Amino acid sequence: MKVLLLNASPKKTGATQEILRTVEEALPKATCGELVCLGDYQVQYCLGCKTCYQSGCCVHQDDMPVLLDKMDEADVLVIAAPSYWADVPGQLKVFIDRCTPFGDTNPDPHRHTLKPEKRCYAIALRTGVRPGECQHIIDTIDHWCGHMGVEMAGSLYFCQIEGKEDIDRHKPAIREKTAEWFGGD
Ligand SMILES: Cc1cc2nc3c(=O)[nH]c(=O)nc-3n(C[C@H](O)[C@H](O)[C@H](O)COP(=O)(O)O)c2cc1C
Numbered sequence: 001m002k003v004l005l006l007n008a009s010p011k012k013t014g015a016t017q018e019i020l021r022t023v024e025e026a027l028p029k030a031t032c033g034e035l036v037c038l039g040d041y042q043v044q045y046c047l048g049c050k051t052c053y054q055s056g057c058c059v060h061q062d063d064m065p066v067l068l069d070k071m072d073e074a075d076v077l078v079i080a081a082p083s084y085w086a087d088v089p090g091q092l093k094v095f096i097d098r099c100t101p102f103g104d105t106n107p108d109p110h111r112h113t114l115k116p117e118k119r120c121y122a123i124a125l126r127t128g129v130r131p132g133e134c135q136h137i138i139d140t141i142d143h144w145c146g147h148m149g150v151e152m153a154g155s156l157y158f159c160q161i162e163g164k165e166d167i168d169r170h171k172p173a174i175r176e177k178t179a180e181w182f183g184g185d
Contacts, residue, residue: 003033003182004074008081008092010039016080018167019123019158019174023078026178028185034070038091041067045094052101056111064098068112076119076182077150079141082161083126083133088140096144103147119153120145121181125161134159154181 005024009016017037024033041063051059058064071077081088088096102112122141124134134157145152156177158170167174 001031001076001182002074003027003031003076003078004070005033005035005078006080007035007037007039008079008089008095009037010089010091012037012039013164014082015125015158015161015164015167016082016123018164019125019170020078020080022167022171022174023123023178026175028182030185031182034074036067036070038067038089038095043067043091043094043098046097046100050100052111053106053108056101056106056108058098058101060098064095067095068102068114071118072114074118076121076153078121078123080123080125081137081141083124083128083137086133086136088137092140096140099144099148104149105147114148114150116149117151118149119151121153122155123157124155125158127160127162129159131157131159 005020007016007020020035024035027033043064044060044062049059081092100106122138124137126133138155142152
């Protein structure tokens with residue numbers, strides 16, 4: 001089983017990366033995990049031109065096909081995002097917008113779709129106390145899954161996270177959740 005762990009924070013050394021590293025380490029041995037950081041890829045803003053509604057393709061030429069290929073190859077996606085101004089970071093929003101050629105709102109019958117039977121787990125984190133803001137991020141990822149034909153299989157959130165060091169106390173819970181999602185060895 002292939003698992004793509006997508007860090008939607010622009011930061012590769014922060015709390016989001018640490019959560020995903022913990023999930024990756026806890027994956028069963030038979031599982032192949034790949035951790036990628038959205039910030040490492042050039043993804044330009046959607047222009048709203050809807051050219052993809054006719055051609056199935058985007059007018060931009062950037063790293064989006066690389067990310068799509070990685071998603072397509074994976075059986076399971078784990079998408080983790082911190083709260084930025086009570087929402088997903090801009091990098092994730094731009095990525096979601098750029099999935100328009102592949103979503104079910106694209107009327108082009110020949111559009112490329114992700115392979116079926118893919119499932120996704122969403123992880124949200126924030127510095128503040130109330131969980132509602134994390135739920136909003138999870139709902140955004142859930143909405144993306146709905147239009148991309150991906151099953152939203154579960155979620156996890158953490159409040160009061162300022163940085164990477166705050167993840168240490170949550171590592172047992174992250175490992176437990178990983179075993180619940182993927183099974184143990
Ligand atoms: C630009 C920016 C905006 C943020 N906005 C919020 C916010 O609205 N609510 C909140 O609880 N935390 C907010 N945070 C804190 C981050 O969610 C928190 O520090 C998180 O751990 C960052 O993850 P990272 O270390 O992987 O980048 C913000 C951080 C940044 C850099």
